[in-house]
Amino acid sequence: MPPARRAAQGLIDAVPGTAKRTFGSGVHYVFHFNVVWDHWRDLAGGAWLTIRLSSLALVIGMALATVCAYAKAAGPGALRLIVAAYVEVIRNTPFLVQIFIIYFSLPALGIAVGANEAALAAMVVNFGAYGTEILRAGIESVPHGQIDAARALGLTRLQTFRHVVLFPALKTVFPALASQFILLMLASSVVSAISAVELTAVTNSLQSTTFRPFEFYFFATALYLAMALGFRAVLGGIYWRVFVRGRRS
Amino acid sequence: MSKHLKHCARAMLVAASALLLAHPASAESTLDKILSAKKLRVAIDVANPPFGVLDKNGQPDGSDVAVARALAKDLGAEIEFVQVPSTGRIPALLAGRADVTIASISVTTDRAKAVMFCNPNGALSITIFGPQSVHIKTPADLVGKRVGITRATLEEATVPKMAPEGTKIVWFDDLASTVQALLSGQVDAAAMTAFAEKTVSDANPGKHLENKLLVTTAFYGPIVRPSDFELRQWINTWIFINTQNGTLAAIYKKYTGVDLPPLPTF
Numbered sequence: 001m002p003p004a005r006r007a008a009q010g011l012i013d014a015v016p017g018t019a020k021r022t023f024g025s026g027v028h029y030v031f032h033f034n035v036v037w038d039h040w041r042d043l044a045g046g047a048w049l050t051i052r053l054s055s056l057a058l059v060i061g062m063a064l065a066t067v068c069a070y071a072k073a074a075g076p077g078a079l080r081l082i083v084a085a086y087v088e089v090i091r092n093t094p095f096l097v098q099i100f101i102i103y104f105s106l107p108a109l110g111i112a113v114g115a116n117e118a119a120l121a122a123m124v125v126n127f128g129a130y131g132t133e134i135l136r137a138g139i140e141s142v143p144h145g146q147i148d149a150a151r152a153l154g155l156t157r158l159q160t161f162r163h164v165v166l167f168p169a170l171k172t173v174f175p176a177l178a179s180q181f182i183l184l185m186l187a188s189s190v191v192s193a194i195s196a197v198e199l200t201a202v203t204n205s206l207q208s209t210t211f212r213p214f215e216f217y218f219f220a221t222a223l224y225l226a227m228a229l230g231f232r233a234v235l236g237g238i239y240w241r242v243f244v245r246g247r248r249s
Numbered sequence: 250m251s252k253h254l255k256h257c258a259r260a261m262l263v264a265a266s267a268l269l270l271a272h273p274a275s276a277e278s279t280l281d282k283i284l285s286a287k288k289l290r291v292a293i294d295v296a297n298p299p300f301g302v303l304d305k306n307g308q309p310d311g312s313d314v315a316v317a318r319a320l321a322k323d324l325g326a327e328i329e330f331v332q333v334p335s336t337g338r339i340p341a342l343l344a345g346r347a348d349v350t351i352a353s354i355s356v357t358t359d360r361a362k363a364v365m366f367c368n369p370n371g372a373l374s375i376t377i378f379g380p381q382s383v384h385i386k387t388p389a390d391l392v393g394k395r396v397g398i399t400r401a402t403l404e405e406a407t408v409p410k411m412a413p414e415g416t417k418i419v420w421f422d423d424l425a426s427t428v429q430a431l432l433s434g435q436v437d438a439a440a441m442t443a444f445a446e447k448t449v450s451d452a453n454p455g456k457h458l459e460n461k462l463l464v465t466t467a468f469y470g471p472i473v474r475p476s477d478f479e480l481r482q483w484i485n486t487w488i489f490i491n492t493q494n495g496t497l498a499a500i501y502k503k504y505t506g507v508d509l510p511p512l513p514t515f
Contacts, residue, residue, distance in 0.1 A: 029343055104433045115419070115435075193426060195397075195419045195435075204336055205420060208401030211363030213340035 035212045036219045046202030047223050053116070053198060054185040054231070057123035061184075062177075064124060065131025070161055072132065073139050083132065090129035096190050098122050103194040119191035119198075127184050134176045138169030171243045178235040182228050189224075199223060279348055280479040289326040291317045292333050292347035296423050298448045299504040300353040300371075312504035316370055317351045319496060320471075320487055334423050336401040339364055342474055349480065353442075355403040355467035365475050367484040368514045369468035370497055375404045377462040378446045379431065379438030385461040391416040397427045397436035404440040407465045432456060440464060444505050468513065485514075 036043070072083045090098065102125075103118040113121070142165050150164040151157075170177075192201030203220040207213040283289050295301045295309050304310040309330050321328035331347040333340075342350045342364060353373060356366050377385065377396065384390060392415035398404045400420050409418055419436050421427040428449050431439040438461060441449075450458045470488075473480050491497045492512055501509035 104429050107434045193422050195421050204400050208336050
């Protein structure tokens with residue numbers, strides 16, 4: 001046993017009761033956490049796909065949300081209606097159903113789409129809708145006088161949106177966007193349903209081939225928690241860098 | 250802290266640890282519990298035709314369900330179905346949510362490391378099937394093909410072993426998704442039981458689905474938690490009686506349309 005693994009096993013053994021637990025109905029289940037270490041490469045690969053899908057969905061989804069929020073705030077009437085319909089349809093239907101529609105119906109339209117691409121598309125579309133609504137709230141919080149002043153100074157509509165409206169709006173709603181993103185990252189666990197091999201898919205496969213469900217589900221829970229806290233820390237750093245320190249200099 | 254308080258605290262600690270550690274030496278067996286509560290909790294998978302399905306009224310039906318009902322009747326117990334996906338068949342049992350799983354679980358040595366098998370009550374074949382337009386005649390033809398399989402099934406345990414390197418195996422969480430992937434063209438072929446294959450082919454004549462390869466044939470039986478020897482022995486006795494009197498053969502014939510092969514015991 002390599003030293004790192006021995007140390008980790010030591011930690012597990014040191015916690016009283018981790019080796020053997022009795023469930024409520026008197027069911028005995030002996031924990032074998034060794035099996036988790038044996039498959040750490042698979043689990044890391046799954047977690048890595050979860051991180052990649054979530055990060056890409058954040059970047060592309062934010063761009064989509066910004067465009068949609070602008071269209072909703074300043075676009076022509078027809079465009080506003082289309083954006084409103086998109087936001088309402090996505091926010092009022094289950095994420096799993098959205099994933100199934102993209103994955104199973106696109107091939108019927110002659111569009112070849114793999115599981116990972118379908119998962120990413122669904123996550124972008126989903127985050128885009130929630131992001132649009134959150135950004136809209138931020139945009140509405142910008143005082144109208146500020147916008148009038150920018151227009152009076154000769155800035156175009158787009159320039160006003162970019163420099164005068166978007167920045168303070170983003171600062172106001174950043175915590176809400178960060179929370180929505182964490183929800184999306186956790187919701188990405190359901191894309192295993194369309195055969196994308198992210199953390200939950202790997203966990204499901206491992207538990208069904210090793211028959212150690214509790215070990216793998218506990219470990220996956222810990223990994224999701226670590227990823228959520230990690231993403232929160234990164235987003236907190238971005239907030240500080242862009243909106244706190246960036247403003248001061 | 251006064252001496253009295255210290256004594257009190259120590260006594261409470263001892264009492265608390267006794268409560269935590271105590272495990273009655275003569276614990277009631279699962280069979281005793283079923284008999285005294287007159288209730289049998291059976292984990293079933295209703296997304297696995299013809300073994301487990303939901304009928305028109307949303308009630309569980311299928312050969313596994315019929316076996317479970319007959320077994321509960323002879324136990325004198327009311328039946329409570331615990332519906333699980335294929336991936337939940339063993340976890341639901343281990344977590345104590347069900348007393349027995351009757352969900353056409355094929356006997357494998359790997360599964361026997363986690364749960365105890367009763368004697369087999371049926372047999373099934375795993376086959377690979379797909380549209381006529383997809384050319385698969387031998388295992389070697391699988392190279393480069395996308396083959397859909399369902400997690401926690403016999404096909405998951407056997408197809409990756411028989412498929413040559415270069416086969417793109419695609420995993421789904423339940424049979425319904427695997428079937429949908431085949432029908433929508435997300436996979437070139439799919440592996441499932443020959444019975445499920447027939448159900449899917451009959452329901453989709455326009456897709457021209459055909460049998461390509463036989464992967465394996467296996468026997469399946471009920472599973473109980475490790476150490477539930479009394480319950481296993483009772484179920485084995487029940488299977489013996491109902492093999493002799495033809496009940497199991499009648500159920501199998503009714504739902505699968507084929508004759509039950511001679512059942513081995515172990």
